[in-house]
Amino acid sequence: MTTFNVSNTTQFNAALASAKGGDSIILAAGNYGSAYLQNKNFSSNVTIKSASSTNKAHFDYVLVNNSSNMRFEGLDVGHALAPGEADYNYMMRVQSSTGIKMVGMSIHGSLDNNPANDGCGLYVTGSSNVQLMGTQFRDLYRGSYFEKDTNVTVSANNYQMIRMDGINVGKIDGIVIDKNVFSNFHPIAGDHADAIQFWQVNQTDGSSNITITNNTVMQGAGTGTQGIFISDPNAVGYKNVLIQNNLLYGNDQYHGISVAGGHGVQIIGNSVLSNSTDGKVYWIQLTAGDNFTVKDNISDKIMVMPGVTGVALSHNVDLSQTPSMASQIPNLNAPQSPTDLIIANYGYHVPGTTSVSSTPVSTVLSADLGSSTNTATSAQTVKTSVADVSGVATQVSEPLPTYSQVFSAPATTTNTSTASSGGQVYGGHSFHSLHFDHFTAMA
Ligand SMILES: [Ca+2]
Known part of the structure; x- marks a missing residue:
């Protein structure tokens, strides 16, 4: 050595x-x-x-x-973009590699609290056994993008002052997205901002073994974003997906958790909330696919669209149906931290504080979910421990950094050059041309 x-x-x-x-x-x-x-x-x-x-x-x-x-x-x-440098250029690329770890990094554009003038952060493609942990992304068009990879861990990273998406995922086999923090996004007109987005446009295979747990999306001083948006499925779609114990808070958006083309999907114990006066409902929506378990969630609204099959819905709070439950939320309209949005028995809890069964997530993930036409079985609906994602707990030994620990200078609380909460144009996703029309399904 x-x-x-x-x-x-x-x-x-x-x-x-x-x-x-x-x-x-x-x-x-x-x-x-x-x-x-x-x-x-x-x-x-x-x-x-x-x-x-x-x-x-x-x-x-x-x-x-x-x-x-x-x-x-x-x-x-x-780096700050050079004159004429495209905003889709990345600051760091990992390609055709294996066993690459990135820990405690800072990946950024020009640190002027304006992500409208920046390129993208990290691109990982054609790689396996990749770990991205405890890294700060700031002042970027997009945070990180994983495509055609296997066995990826994205844990305890912080995405702030992002223009578009925090985490993008193309074709993937095996990804854990756990304990990441998203806040203070600043999309500009025409952007389609998501904290976490999966898509399969132009991919020749599907994606499988996806775990999205313990992430928090708080609007903060920025514009509300979509939350976990799994879209644009090809014929294979998304198989074996767990979305558990995530907290998504954002205004002026519809898609809190949206899954299209899922086969074997568990959506358990998530909070998907917006201000009670927000003109749009921040929803959990299933669009196409089969074999869904949806339980223990609290959301503005929970919607299962026509054609979705094999859905087991239980023990959820749909605030559009039971608005009185909103009164149990400590500070729905001006949350300062995730704890302002936590209630008993439903939705997000601080990892490790829930009293749940001892079945580790890894056990559920390794269970045979059967053919894509099976309905959910009781074995799949067991509420699972959220603090014991196999392999992750031992990799993350320290608590999430605070904002002040991440950035020595605070982000501006207003950003008049880019904030556009009322002016987003939907359906104009610039990253690819065949984007799913999010609102067709509502017709
Ligand atoms: Ca910048």
Whole structure:
């Protein structure tokens, strides 16, 4: 095990050239420019780490290509867009790689509290066994995008001051999205902002084994976003999906949790809420697919659209049906933190505080959900522990950072150049042209 202490690009490149599995490269604070890490295959982790957690070593751009077993820790990655640089360019790319870990990173655009002038954060494609944890995304068009990957963990990351989407997922087999925090988004007119969005446009295969747990989406000082939006299914769709114990709070939006083309989907114990005077209902909606379990949720509204089959609905609060339940919510109209939105017996709870069965999520995920035409069985509807996602609990040893720990300077509470809560144009998704028309299903 060798530790290389480096303080400039020449030393960094030399250390990389001689590093072996188990070695560490410790970077003094400074600007290391752009890194192109290709064909770096190590037998075990090589750690590339900032010496200081408060004065991070900076890269303008990082590419990891055709490589394996690297752990990036505490690096600052990003840049303001150059004149003429496209806003779909990413600050960091991981492609055709395996065993890549990114921990405690800061990935950002120009830190001027305006995500309308920024590129995208992290793109991971064609890769396996990827972990993204404890990383801050800020001042970005999009936060992170995973496409054609297997076995991905996205945990305890913080998405703030984002223009469009926090997490995007294309074709995937095996992803855990757990304990991430989303707040203070600033879409501009024409954007279709989601905290978490899955789609399958132009993908030749479906997605499977998706776990979305313990995430919180608070509107904060920004514009309300859609929450967990699983859309645009191809013929295969989304198989084996667990959406549990997420808190979604946003105004001026409809899609809190929306699933189209799911096969074997559990939606359990989520809170999907908006201000009582909001003109739009923030809903849980099932659009196409089969074998759904929906229980223990509280939402403005819960809707199962025609054609969806095999739905087991139980023990939910639909505030459009029982508006009196809203009075149990501590501070529905001006929540300062997730605890202002927690009630007993339904919806989101702080992870680890619920009294539920001991069946771990991993057990449910590994259960055979049967053919896509089966209806939900009692075994699938057992309420599961939300604090014991296999593999994640041991990886995250510290609590979520507070906002002040994440960013030394607070985000502006108003952003007149980009805030447009009343002016979004729906259906004009610019990222791909075949986007599902969200409102056709309402007709
Ligand atoms: Ca910016």
